[in-house]
Amino acid sequence: MSIQVEAVSRRFEGTTAVENVSFYVEEGEIVGLLGTSGCGKSTLLRAVAGLDTGYEGTIRLHGQEKRGTSKELGIIFQEPRLMPWLTVLDNVTFGLDGPKEEQKKKALDLLEVVGLKDFADHYPKQLSGGMAQRTAIARALVTQPSTLLLDEPFSALDAFTKLQLQDMVLDLWNQYLPTMVMVTHDIDEALALCDRIIILKGQPGVLHDNLKLTQPKPRRKSDPELARVKEYILESLDITKAEKEA
């Protein structure tokens, strides 16, 4: 088991962001964290990433308890977070070690994949929002981390680029089967990519459901099975309906 989250809660001076959440992520699995805005998805991901250590509970990576960052994890944030003083190429190689030539080759290969090869020498101020986010994706992928944590990586992108990059992530996943935890509030995105969808709900966020999707990837958008899952998720996120049932 690659990542285990056991009874994690996080409190910020008085307010509780997430309460007693437990789930696990198998090796090579793509797990989606789905939920409405403010239910603590980012908070949870930051705890897993080790960027936030103020949580209660335990998080294990490959069975070992950890608090703090690890080189095995690659992170893609909600915003690009590029270093404005570095070119696109240097931003991509930011987390790489080793000989310069090798770094450059790896980075250029990935820039080709995200369609930014011609912009390698540009500075972040010269990029559009989508291009900046693609650069950030390349930066996270270039180290070939065994586990990728993604916080709404595509939410700032246009529909075309989004689909294109989702395909790219799937291709990549097919190539070396990284474990992925992906925060999203796009149900279609979760349905297209994830093996499991963890639904968080409420404020403080609690674990509401843990869905397993067995359809092989890539999946057709028109798959009637998926449409049913989507309906189910929409219903379970619908607060008014849930209250009526209760």
Add this chain to the structure above:
Amino acid sequence: MAVTQGQHVEKKSVFSSEREQNQSEARRGMPSFLKTAGLALIVPLLILALWEGATRFGLVAGNQLPAPSAVVGTIWGMAQDGSLWTHMGITMYRILWGFFWGTAAAAALGALVAVSKKAEVLFDPTVQAIRAIPSLAWVPLFILWFGIGEPSKVTLIALGVFFPVYLNVVGGIQSVDRKLVEVGRAYGLSQLQIIRRIILPASMPSFLTGLRSGLGLGWMFVVAAELLGASEGLGYLLVLGQNTSAPAVILASIVLFAFLGKTTDYVLKKIQTRVLHWQDNVKT
């Protein structure tokens, strides 16, 4: 947009093209930057002409206000007997040394205070308290301690340079985007690597701003230091001019101060635009 025919007979066309207009304007006159430069020069040239005329025709007493040509003549004379280079050289030497030491001390202490909470509590209140003292008030003490020679002057200039640089270093480092630092942590960089690879470049804009205002203050303090006892330097020329009732010498010194001040600031500005070319707000 209703253009009724016949009513606007004199109108050539129903549309206007910015492109065509720009082109015809370009054909008509000189490039726009020359135009603004020409415009900016009108007032100073007019003043110089009036000034020159007023002294030539005896409207003002020449021994009170010498003509611009006389000032230029004075500078020319000093250039030929070589004293110009000694005075300018020693002034430059003082400001550069003072600037260097002031910057070095400010950068070191500022970085320490910005990075460590303990150091901030330890040093910052003292620095702020000393900052409240008008720096020129130190002059007598420095002269007592270091004598009238170079050390007291360099110390005074360094003190003037210190505060703006210090404030900008501390402010710059403390306002580095926490999100960028987090990227470094996510990649497992050590504290030292984070400082070198993220905090240093990210606080560069603020540091350079500090350098420029520090240099400006440095020039103020060099004048003060040289006024208060020097046998060489542009500030000494001010005293000399006063004592020998030679306003041309005073004006020459002022012109030279302006020239050197502008030149050194220009150099820093060039460095600033070069180092910060990645910044979104530096005009290219």
